[in-house]
Amino acid sequence: MPRARLVLPLSLAALALGSGVALATNPIGQQQGYTLNVPSSYWITWGSDGNLYFSDDGAGDIGIVSPTGQLLNTVSTGQRTFGIAATGDGHVWFTSGADHMGRIDVGGGNLVSFPVPGAQLQSATAGPDGNVWFTDIGQYKVGRITPAGVVTEFALPH
Numbered sequence: 001m002p003r004a005r006l007v008l009p010l011s012l013a014a015l016a017l018g019s020g021v022a023l024a025t026n027p028i029g030q031q032q033g034y035t036l037n038v039p040s041s042y043w044i045t046w047g048s049d050g051n052l053y054f055s056d057d058g059a060g061d062i063g064i065v066s067p068t069g070q071l072l073n074t075v076s077t078g079q080r081t082f083g084i085a086a087t088g089d090g091h092v093w094f095t096s097g098a099d100h101m102g103r104i105d106v107g108g109g110n111l112v113s114f115p116v117p118g119a120q121l122q123s124a125t126a127g128p129d130g131n132v133w134f135t136d137i138g139q140y141k142v143g144r145i146t147p148a149g150v151v152t153e154f155a156l157p158h
Contacts, residue, residue, distance in 0.1 A: 043055045043081075043082060043083050043084045043094075043123075043124075044084065045084050045085055045086045045092065045126075046086060047064070047086045047092055047106045048086060048087075048088055048089075048090050048106055049090075049106045049107060050067060051064050051065060051066055051067065051072060051106075052064070052066075052067070053065075053084055053086060053092045054084065055081035055082060055083070055084045055094050056074075056081065057080050057081055057082060057097075058080075059074075059076075060076060060077050060078060060079050060080055060081055061074045061075060061076055061077065061081065062074065062075045062077060062081060062084070062092065062094060062104060062108070063075075064107070064108055072108075073107070073108040074108075075104055075108045075111060077094070077096070077102055077111065079096045079097070079098060080096065080097045080098070081094045081095070081096065081097070081102070082094070082095045082096070082097045082121065082122055082123070082124075083095040083121070083122055083124030083125075083134060083135075084124060085124040085125050085126040085132050086106075086126060087126045087130055087132065087147070088126075088130065089130060089147060090105060090106045091103050091104070091105060091106065091147070092104050092105075092106060093124055093126070093132045093145070094124065095121035095122060095123065095124050095134050096113075096121060097120065097121060097122070098119075098120070098121070099115060099116055099117055099118060099119045099120075099121075100113050100114055100115045100116055100119075100121075101113070101114045101116060101121065101124075101132070101134065101145050101149075101151070102114070103149075112149070114145060114149040114151060115151075116136065116143065116145075116151050116153070118138065118139060119136045119138055119139060119141075119143075119153075120136060120137050120138025120139070121134050121135065121136055121137075121138075121143075122134070122135045122136075122137045123135045127144070130146075130147050131144050131145065131146050131147070132144070132145050136153060139153070139155075140155065140156050140158055141153040141154055141155050141156060142154050142156060
């Protein structure tokens with residue numbers, strides 16, 4: 001059975017399964033099921049535009065799905081994508097699994113990359129202050145990236 005991952009963006013819960021099926025709770029508390037037809041999609045988040053964004057690890061894409069389940073757009077990132085988090089300023093951030101964070105505008109435009117040297121990034125979540133927090137499993141750290149792209153990492157005890 002595929003493992004499920006839980007993301008809590010902007011106080012909304014979304015659950016994605018490695019089988020390509022997603023169950024999400026929308027802003028008014030109604031649950032909606034989606035078939036994403038991409039077996040390597042694991043991470044999803046609600047964008048500030050009300051659409052569902054998912055990372056497709058296998059294709060290296062960020063997909064955008066309407067609340068009715070229609071695939072609206074895909075953005076090719078050029079690398080594997082993992083964690084994904086939406087911020088209230090109209091951006092969707094994602095981890096590459098390698099050594100950088102990516103950001104797109106809501107709707108899928110303006111792809112920007114921010115280096116995190118030596119990192120192996122995994123999950124991401126939006127903080128209430130507009131920063132995005134991520135895990136660096138390669139260096140056993142947790143990190144923060146500001147809306148301007150300034151990265152700070154903190155070593156975890158082990």
